[in-house]
Amino acid sequence: MSKSNFTRRGLLKTSAVAGAGLALPTYLRAQEGGFTNAPDGDTVTLGFNVPQSGPYADEGADELRAYELAVEHLNGGGDGGMMQTFSSDALQGNGIMGKKVEFVTGDTQTKSDAARASAKSMIEKDGAIMITGGSSSGVAVAVQALCQEAGIIFMAGLTHSNDTTGKDKKANGFRHFFNSWMSGAALAPVLAGEYGKDRKAYHLTADYNWGYTTEDAMRKETEAMGWETVNAVKTPLTQTDFSSYIAPVLQSGADVLILNHYGGNMVNSLTNAVQFGLREKTVNGKQFEIIVPLYSELMARGAGKNISGILGSQNWDWKLENEKGDRYKGTNAFVQSFGEKYGFPPSQAAQTCYVQTLLYADAVERAGSFNPCAVVEALEGYEFDGLGNGPTLYRAADHQCFKDVVVVRGKENPENEFDLVEIVEVTPAEKVTYEPDIPEFEGTLGECNPGA
Amino acid sequence: MLGLTKKDFALLLVVTALALFAPFILNPFPEGSGMAQFNAGYPDLMQRFAIFGIFAIGFNILFGLTGYLSFGHAAFLGVGSYAAIWMMKLLTDNILPAMLLSVVIAGLFSLVVGYISLRRSGIYFAILTLAFAQMSYALAYSVLTPITGGETGLQLKLNDPRILDAALAPGERANANLFGLDMTASHELYFGAWQFTFNAGYYIAAACLILAFYLSIRIFRSPFGMMLRAIKSNNTRMTYTGLNARPYALAAFVISGMYAGLAGGLMVAMDTQVGPERMFWTASGEVVLMTILGGAGTLIGPVLGSGVIKYMENIISKINGSILHEWFSWMPDGLEDALVTLIYPFVGKGWHLTLGIVFMLVVIFLPGGLVEGGQRIGRMFRRNGGASRAAKDIAEQRNPAE
Numbered sequence: 001m002s003k004s005n006f007t008r009r010g011l012l013k014t015s016a017v018a019g020a021g022l023a024l025p026t027y028l029r030a031q032e033g034g035f036t037n038a039p040d041g042d043t044v045t046l047g048f049n050v051p052q053s054g055p056y057a058d059e060g061a062d063e064l065r066a067y068e069l070a071v072e073h074l075n076g077g078g079d080g081g082m083m084q085t086f087s088s089d090a091l092q093g094n095g096i097m098g099k100k101v102e103f104v105t106g107d108t109q110t111k112s113d114a115a116r117a118s119a120k121s122m123i124e125k126d127g128a129i130m131i132t133g134g135s136s137s138g139v140a141v142a143v144q145a146l147c148q149e150a151g152i153i154f155m156a157g158l159t160h161s162n163d164t165t166g167k168d169k170k171a172n173g174f175r176h177f178f179n180s181w182m183s184g185a186a187l188a189p190v191l192a193g194e195y196g197k198d199r200k201a202y203h204l205t206a207d208y209n210w211g212y213t214t215e216d217a218m219r220k221e222t223e224a225m226g227w228e229t230v231n232a233v234k235t236p237l238t239q240t241d242f243s244s245y246i247a248p249v250l251q252s253g254a255d256v257l258i259l260n261h262y263g264g265n266m267v268n269s270l271t272n273a274v275q276f277g278l279r280e281k282t283v284n285g286k287q288f289e290i291i292v293p294l295y296s297e298l299m300a301r302g303a304g305k306n307i308s309g310i311l312g313s314q315n316w317d318w319k320l321e322n323e324k325g326d327r328y329k330g331t332n333a334f335v336q337s338f339g340e341k342y343g344f345p346p347s348q349a350a351q352t353c354y355v356q357t358l359l360y361a362d363a364v365e366r367a368g369s370f371n372p373c374a375v376v377e378a379l380e381g382y383e384f385d386g387l388g389n390g391p392t393l394y395r396a397a398d399h400q401c402f403k404d405v406v407v408v409r410g411k412e413n414p415e416n417e418f419d420l421v422e423i424v425e426v427t428p429a430e431k432v433t434y435e436p437d438i439p440e441f442e443g444t445l446g447e448c449n450p451g452a
Numbered sequence: 453m454l455g456l457t458k459k460d461f462a463l464l465l466v467v468t469a470l471a472l473f474a475p476f477i478l479n480p481f482p483e484g485s486g487m488a489q490f491n492a493g494y495p496d497l498m499q500r501f502a503i504f505g506i507f508a509i510g511f512n513i514l515f516g517l518t519g520y521l522s523f524g525h526a527a528f529l530g531v532g533s534y535a536a537i538w539m540m541k542l543l544t545d546n547i548l549p550a551m552l553l554s555v556v557i558a559g560l561f562s563l564v565v566g567y568i569s570l571r572r573s574g575i576y577f578a579i580l581t582l583a584f585a586q587m588s589y590a591l592a593y594s595v596l597t598p599i600t601g602g603e604t605g606l607q608l609k610l611n612d613p614r615i616l617d618a619a620l621a622p623g624e625r626a627n628a629n630l631f632g633l634d635m636t637a638s639h640e641l642y643f644g645a646w647q648f649t650f651n652a653g654y655y656i657a658a659a660c661l662i663l664a665f666y667l668s669i670r671i672f673r674s675p676f677g678m679m680l681r682a683i684k685s686n687n688t689r690m691t692y693t694g695l696n697a698r699p700y701a702l703a704a705f706v707i708s709g710m711y712a713g714l715a716g717g718l719m720v721a722m723d724t725q726v727g728p729e730r731m732f733w734t735a736s737g738e739v740v741l742m743t744i745l746g747g748a749g750t751l752i753g754p755v756l757g758s759g760v761i762k763y764m765e766n767i768i769s770k771i772n773g774s775i776l777h778e779w780f781s782w783m784p785d786g787l788e789d790a791l792v793t794l795i796y797p798f799v800g801k802g803w804h805l806t807l808g809i810v811f812m813l814v815v816i817f818l819p820g821g822l823v824e825g826g827q828r829i830g831r832m833f834r835r836n837g838g839a840s841r842a843a844k845d846i847a848e849q850r851n852p853a854e
Contacts, residue, residue, distance in 0.1 A: 112605055112725065117497075121497060125494040148625070208603040210603070
């Protein structure tokens with residue numbers, strides 16, 4: 001088999017291989033700065049990983065708008081939005097640490113695998129230094145774990161399940177949005193005031209993690225104030241017609257229905273419940289009531305006038321500063337610049353994403369480094385104000401923000417499609433604060449990972 | 453060589469070369485250039501190419517040879533993944549036992565599903581497998597939450613038992629490894645403006661792909677493979693000659709289930725997390741698309757098909773409006789906007805639309821998939837008596853359709 005023919009092609013091939021071999025040591029380059037994707041040019045790349053298709057595509061679109069606005073403001077464009085009201089003045093409008101902010105976008109499809117693939121390509125291909133986004137807790141938990149492994153900071157977008165900063169918390173992950181536990185704690189006193197302390201509740205719960213933690217939180221809080229839980233029924237996530245689940249509610253002797261549903265589930269179950277005339281019923285001598293623990297403007301729009309009079313909780317509302325005063329400053333500044341750019345007020349998903357981006361940029365500036373460990377240190381235990389939620393604390397023990405929770409009710413006569421809810425009360429932060437080590441939130445934060 | 457004919461061996465060599473040099477082949481554009489958008493040579497996507505290649509090769513053994521269309525193959529991939537992650541949580545972070553168990557468990561599961569489903573054929577078989585897969589998905593999503601982690605799925609945790617491994621030092625994380633070789637370890641080679649990444653995990657997946665491909669050639673060329681083709685061409689006649697075809701079909705089903713399990717195990721080895729949507733019916737549909745797009749019944753077709761689909765999913769889907777505007781910014785304003793509006797529905801989240809169009813075109817004009825396209829092009833360049841030879845090639849590569 002030893003036949004050596006010198007051909008032009010063979011020679012070229014051999015020399016190319018030899019050349020590559022010789023070039024190898026010369027072009028070996030370690031990551032500068034000792035952490036993953038250390039920005040080396042005059043730009044820095046952020047990764048916005050949101051659902052652009054699937055059940056939460058509307059929320060994803062609104063999140064993306066907020067991110068683009070945040071990047072514009074960080075780079076000194078527009079009116080600066082909440083950067084004018086933010087209690088920290090580290091951000092100058094010249095990018096982050098003088099580097100122009102660029103971004104890449106990806107579609108999570110509301111699937112953990114797709115979300116991780118998208119986040120990985122941002123990290124491995126586009127060199128993103130921070131990943132943010134998400135409209136579902138499963139995705140948030142999956143991407144947060146990935147960022148922990150890769151040594152990237154994860155700033156969670158809309159994710160409400162306890163697990164994100166509970167059982168699945170990670171040192172490189174941070175959540176500004178509130179959670180199921182906080183919803184329960186914020187709603188309970190309002191419910192006691194509105195509907196009394198002697199009620200019989202019936203739960204319909206979406207059959208997945210977020211549903212479980214929300215039902216758990218609502219049961220615990222309502223039972224503590226004297227309500228009785230008659231029954232709790234799990235409904236499949238793919239269910240679109242809830243009639244067969246609503247009918248037994250009437251026979252159960254319950255006088256409150258709690259819908260632990262979100263998105264399309266909630267729109268459908270609420271519509272069914274209202275069509276069955278539950279809200280006109282009187283049971284045990286009391287008016288029948290319906291409660292939706294987690295509200296969202298987009299869901300309210302979907303449910304139309306069925307939403308009127310229904311209580312629920314929100315992380316933030318665009319009318320907050322106008323109605324509840326200066327404590328929530330930043331709200332109007334944000335609503336104004338968002339409205340000017342897009343022509344309608346932002347949703348709570350948009351607000352939490354915008355704020356998370358600013359908080360990350362601010363933490364980098366204050367730390368003086370993009371190193372994830374320095375950023376983690378700057379964010380842990382950080383107290384800030386002027387971002388629309390009032391004084392807020394990023395707790396060091398679990399990387400969860402503690403701030404006031406808004407309790408809202410569907411308006412009886414909405415003036416337009418963006419003004420569907422009225423603010424009933426704002427439950428102060430100390431009422432919704434819990435110890436980081438209670439059983440619902442058991443988990444290990446681990447240590448920050450700067451990657452390679 | 454290796455028990456292969458010269459031609460098959462050449463094909464194996466081509467696949468091996470493609471797999472080994474993938475970091476070069478997939479990164480043809482220099483970093484920072486406008487075309488860098490189309491580079492696919494980063495570890496995660498290369499791993500996906502290899503993993504879904506294995507998945508599709510396995511699926512092709514069932515669908516391409518016996519003609520049984522399973523619409524539930526993602527279930528085996530998912531089961532394999534869950535088995536692998538539990539192995540890594542309980543036993544050791546080494547990926548070998550995890551992958552072994554994932555193949556075994558997926559094999560057992562496919563034995564049960566196959567035993568029941570293969571009592572029917574045609575559309576009823578497809579529906580039965582689909583039902584099993586959706587059942588597994590629903591179980592993993594909610595009912596079996598304590599085992600599967602429900603919607604959130606499972607990941608490695610610091611406090612997992614890992615009885616064979618030494619306790620983690622403070623600050624240390626549990627990483628998937630092969631006897632200490634970290635799956636995420638990468639070696640970067642800079643060559644002027646070009647950047648090539650050699651990732652440990654990818655090369656392990658590629659080794660599995662080559663092995664899987666070799667096995668598939670052997671199965672295709674064996675008497676057993678002939679028997680499977682007989683099932684496809686005329687099952688009734690087989691029965692009349694006194695042969696019981698079902699054990700053969702079941703064996704093919706289990707083998708392809710084990711391939712899916714291996715793919716699932718590799719997915720966990722490369723990226724230590726599992727979620728139930730891996731078993732959703734769309735994932736089962738995807739592997740059918742991959743096989744048909746590449747060419748069902750051909751050896752290399754499924755690998756090509758999975759590559760095309762994964763490339764579109766990961767690269768086309770990331771082109772957004774602002775990137776399009778950047779590309780066409782040299783044009784006059786009106787024209788630029790018009791062109792962007794025209795192209796926008798087909799990129800970004802519209803990649804499904806592009807895939808659909810490509811799939812339609814392939815099915816209508818190249819019923820034999822991309823492989824047939826390649827052969828037609830080859831025939832055009834091989835004028836001298838090529839026509840008859842090419843026809844023979846096709847006959848060798850593809851099974852006669854019924």
